Amino acid sequence: MEQNIQTLETSGDVLFMMLGAVMVFAMHGGFAFLEVGTVRRKNQVNALVKIIVDFSICTVVYFTIGYAIAYGVYFYDSAETLVADKQGYELVHFFFLLTFAAAIPAIISGGIAERAKFWTQALAGALFVAFAYSLFEGMVWGQISFLGQDGSWLAGLGGKPFHDFAGSVVVHSMGGWIALVGVIVLGPRIGRWSASGKSTPIPVSNIPFLALGSWMLCIGWYGFNVMSAATLTGVTGLVAINSLFAMVGGILFALVIGKNDPGFIHNGALAGLVAICAGSDQVHPIGAFFIGGIAAIIFVKGFIWEQEKLKLDDVLGVWPLHGISGTWGGIACGIFGQKALGGLGDVSFLSQLIGSLIAVGVAVVFGFVVYKTLDALFGIRLSKEEEMQGSDLSVHRLEAYPEEVMSKYS
């Protein structure tokens, strides 16, 4: 009978992780459609292909390199051995964490859209996941005792280890700040600013697809956060409800600050979800509401500031959305997680601040090294002709709506 319970627990854990992995895998479809809707029609195919191919390349490099760096685990035993160990729990744990790792190129993709070279960017994504991401992941969640482990350096300095329950910092800020570097190194799309420096925003193509992407991301995000507990018996309703309230705070604040703009509202939901990941197991739902709401303000104001003041052509606004909001999420966990604000109190403000800032440093340094190196070696930007033509035709030799062009058959 004890054996039965053990089998039930293990089976429950495998199912729990597998459901989480599939839910976050589905978010990558969301990344794809968010970008499809935001870029021009001549780059929609490219958006779709980038996401699914980058995901696939990440699977290979995270399996062979990244997961080993972060956790010291390999999968080169026979299938028999792999499945005998807790019904293959570790395999599905890898799957779950892969879907996090692959968010790095998916986030970057939205920032550098419509002008980056396909293969160079695929290589950049692979390098980030294999080394930068997995290194930092290991420092927070894995075997590299530095930030997130009991007894690590930061735990000693700040009183408690760095806490990032579901990746505001490890995933989103890492991706968003690397994207900032990519956007800077690539430069803006042709026509984004006139020769005289006048801002001429490039219109998005398709709000329903943008919204579909946002919906797919929001839905899957409950797996991203809730299943970060890693075991069935670790599940709590608090993580789910905090995700809900941060999303709702993000939507409502974006609605008001963004004056009913559909792009701000649908991305505001995501900003709230980015920010709540870190503290979703620590804060009170009302705290989550404000964490998400403030993230939406950061996104809306940050996007306008980035575009109009800094003149950065971050197409989907991924730096304010994932980068700054992710950093905010890491820090906010140290504020709203305090007992005085209704939180569980298992966090240190100092550790959260320092850990969040170190992530920015790692992202920016790796980002510059990789993008500058690749630019020197292969070039990272499409030629002017390719960009004008659109990457759908220049990279994939097919438009998003071929029948429209060849209408003689219809």
Next chain:
Amino acid sequence: MEQNIQTLETSGDVLFMMLGAVMVFAMHGGFAFLEVGTVRRKNQVNALVKIIVDFSICTVVYFTIGYAIAYGVYFYDSAETLVADKQGYELVHFFFLLTFAAAIPAIISGGIAERAKFWTQALAGALFVAFAYSLFEGMVWGQISFLGQDGSWLAGLGGKPFHDFAGSVVVHSMGGWIALVGVIVLGPRIGRWSASGKSTPIPVSNIPFLALGSWMLCIGWYGFNVMSAATLTGVTGLVAINSLFAMVGGILFALVIGKNDPGFIHNGALAGLVAICAGSDQVHPIGAFFIGGIAAIIFVKGFIWEQEKLKLDDVLGVWPLHGISGTWGGIACGIFGQKALGGLGDVSFLSQLIGSLIAVGVAVVFGFVVYKTLDALFGIRLSKEEEMQGSDLSVHRLEAYPEEVMSKYS
């Protein structure tokens, strides 16, 4: 070991409710796309924004007011206390039931589309969820002993309490009958009937998006019904299979009655699912097939009658789809749930009939009070100019396909 089993049960319950909540949350994406596909292109953005914003406002009012009315439960304790109680089960139970509550404005949205004021309708939705819905919900599922509780007034009158397993009446009929009032108070869209009274149907914009919405609703509906068991150990395959057969009955009857029309077929699936909610734990699968099939007839015939005879401009046909089919579902549970028809027999026809009719009364009375009051205070209808321009531009200052308009950048 007993502790282990208890933990497994609680964890299973939290996961069960969380999966249900996410599945029904995803249905709201379905509501959005069903409306996007059915309205004209100039109102697609508005459809998307309405659904996600109304969901968010409902989250706030149901958390602060509605859930307390229905169940007498608040969440103002510290996060520590909230999570200590059964791993936060009550929080995720709230999440699940919120996704039901938020269906009220989502249903109404489809009926009054293309001409209602954004903020007034958001306020109306909030009032319905905070008061009308939660009051009736409390009477059937909650703390207000009146209809659905053992020993309640209706249980005494009808022999058994009113049975609505997953909300044919509590959710769908409530939403659909309120929508009827909204449609009447608002009046038809400009151009729906000519000055001489001639019916000139306004074409839908996008069948694939309509179908996508229907698919998202159908998929999530299995969570809506199956997870209404509320605990993992309460799950039964009967609820799942009855949902399937009602959906299939709805599709096939709509196919025949609606003569291959794609709108009728995709909405016929939904009509079947609306009608089976109440008795999905009571009837035989073959009974479910006919409950769903009859609901599809009600929808198809009701939609034509509503439009052509009553001259009501219910854009998505939500009154026949959710209102009348929901009422039918409540009553059908009292018919097909009888042992003589293969059902479990735990229902009273009289209780089902009375409970279903009371819901209509509550919906219509609250609907008129709220819409008439809001109309007098703020106006509930867009100006003629705003309606002609489309609410995308007049409310959100952005069309659904901006690049098409500003094609000089492409």
Next chain:
Amino acid sequence: MEQNIQTLETSGDVLFMMLGAVMVFAMHGGFAFLEVGTVRRKNQVNALVKIIVDFSICTVVYFTIGYAIAYGVYFYDSAETLVADKQGYELVHFFFLLTFAAAIPAIISGGIAERAKFWTQALAGALFVAFAYSLFEGMVWGQISFLGQDGSWLAGLGGKPFHDFAGSVVVHSMGGWIALVGVIVLGPRIGRWSASGKSTPIPVSNIPFLALGSWMLCIGWYGFNVMSAATLTGVTGLVAINSLFAMVGGILFALVIGKNDPGFIHNGALAGLVAICAGSDQVHPIGAFFIGGIAAIIFVKGFIWEQEKLKLDDVLGVWPLHGISGTWGGIACGIFGQKALGGLGDVSFLSQLIGSLIAVGVAVVFGFVVYKTLDALFGIRLSKEEEMQGSDLSVHRLEAYPEEVMSKYS
């Protein structure tokens, strides 16, 4: 306490099967959008309606005929009896396997698109599911001891029974090879080859919808494979990770072989998933990667060969995608499942080869008998006028984008 454990196990099984059923049900939405994106705009509505109607018809015939043939199980007891037996586990097991059965017409649909008669094809699908599919299913998974059972004829011949964990052969190859017959009997679409025999490919309509369909299929496929374990305690992480690696192999090989073509890449993912079903519980993840990769080569090369050499107008390429890749999957399970290649070794190459080939025979024979008979009785092809007009208008009397046509209302 033993009772508690038993209830938890049964509840877990019901939930497990129900989640699997819903995930594979959602794949049918994926079939629909994959076809919507690939056919011309004038046949998009038809694609949507075919999938959902064929699914519904299959539900009825599989419930009344097919499941009884395959497993000898009926559901004509009272609901009380049905639910009393393991909380209705058998009902939800039926639901899960129905979603497999209904893949047969969904697969065929893509091959014969844009020219088949609606009702004749619906009838063909019903006949295949009621008889051909369920007969072969019974031989592999069910009560007809012949191929897949311990002690069956093939187990004696090959040393081990035919192994098809999740249906590479039973589902995909069966559907794909029947589709080949349908494509041949129907003949090509008007205009696909000129009078002089020159190939003039008909452009697809909508890559984003094609990609959406592929995403929905990929996501649901994890339920297709993982939940084929049938009980919660049978779940393993190996099946999930092998599905992942076959998908990734399919994407990357299609990317390279298909030269960045978005259609090949998104279908390459599916080819990989088709091929891994059979051995997903047997092979090593690295084996799965190559099984999927080779399937993508089969698909890309096979599609070009089929179209340009054989001059078969298989619109979605379902013969190479499901048929040949499915057969490859059955055989590959006998190769990569060997212990020498890191597999579990519970397979016989000879049994896999023979079982896979028998499926081809059954599919082709049944296919010809059914299509030739229906062609003689009712005709299986639209008239030239109907095909030119498009089946949306000729069958459903509505285009996919009605507002565009009746633009005077907008």
